[in-house]
């Protein structure tokens with residue numbers, strides 16, 4: 001069978017099409033004739049070699065999320081699975097191939113009317129977004145910020161917050177065009193990556209500039225404000241006040257009950273300061289790198305505001321709960337209640353092109369490979 005193998009970690013050109021032996025379903029596994037493969041952020045992280053030190057071998061077939069038809073079931077798996085179309089998690093590799101295997105715990109049947117392409121856009125990201133919001137104790141009527149909203153997890157977090165009755169849904173993204181697409185999915189306020197209200201949301205250019213500059217002053221005061229917790233806190237509030245120029249910006253600046261963070265990086269502590277009293281931030285990913293080691297001091301400096309920070313990895317969610325939510329997400333997508341945002345569909349041999357486009361930051365949603 002055809003598969004993609006990482007012959008050399010680093011640039012996407014290190015991925016090659018190879019002839020690989022067909023996998024065999026081990027006891028309790030299903031063998032799937034793959035139709036669609038989700039190209040995830042984690043595939044790019046593995047391929048770049050940045051986590052190569054934890055032992056990915058050369059020749060790895062990447063890819064963890066596929067959909068297709070079951071063609072064999074390893075004893076004691078029920079042979080009734082054969083012929084069914086399923087979504088499957090293949091582990092940290094094995095997905096970029098014409099055939100893949102997955103354990104019974106990692107397989108969900110596709111509901112009527114949902115395509116394999118749409119399934120691999122939602123199957124993994126949906127539960128991550130769901131449990132991220134749940135971990136943050138998101139409740140109806142609250143305001144939510146999704147930081148790094150243009151990826152497949154962020155897009156689903158925006159939609160789920162809207163379906164869950166969020167009062168306001170702010171997003172960070174890198175362009176007004178992407179912001180407009182996020183609005184169509186439920187966002188009500190668009191911020192740039194640094195957290196400023198997009199110029200297009202402002203009443204006027206001058207006031208936007210002024211807001212930018214004084215907000216930056218405020219942030220610097222927050223950063224340098226070690227001398228006194230009070231100073232830092234007031235500067236953060238000052239930064240928020242100074243952003244109250246645009247009609248939507250004023251609401252965004254009031255503080256968020258929940259922040260779902262996919263970015264991390266140097267800018268992360270500034271967003272902690274933008275939580276409302278009793279606000280909760282949950283990190284689901286660090287596409288912008290790790291935050292500064294002392295980011296927690298922002299929480300302690302604001303002790304009297306009762307802010308909370310946590311992380312959520314889907315790996316820690318019990319498998320039954322994960323599968324129940326995935327089934328629910330796929331059914332919602334089949335009914336059109338959740339939208340699968342597919343950036344592009346490419347044939348499997350063009351996997352390196354898919355990765356190049358991810359590295360260039362042009363993907364909105366998810367690229368899907370098809371067999």
Ligand SMILES: NC(=O)c1ccc[n+]([C@@H]2O[C@H](COP(=O)([O-])OP(=O)(O)OC[C@H]3O[C@@H](n4cnc5c(N)ncnc54)[C@H](OP(=O)(O)O)[C@@H]3O)[C@@H](O)[C@H]2O)c1
Pocket residue numbers: 040041042045128147148149150151152153154172173174175178193262263265283284285286287288289312313314315361363364
């Ligand atoms: N918690 C879990 O269980 C779990 C499970 C699977 C994956 N993950 C992780 O979740 C993260 C997000 O995955 P994804 O596929 O949804 O997203 P993604 O497409 O990799 O990134 C999300 C968005 O973040 C923005 N972004 C990228 N680099 C940035 C930077 N340096 N600074 C600020 N913004 C930046 C981009 O949008 P703009 O250009 O519009 O800003 C991008 O579309 C990844 O780190 C992934 O490994 C977590």
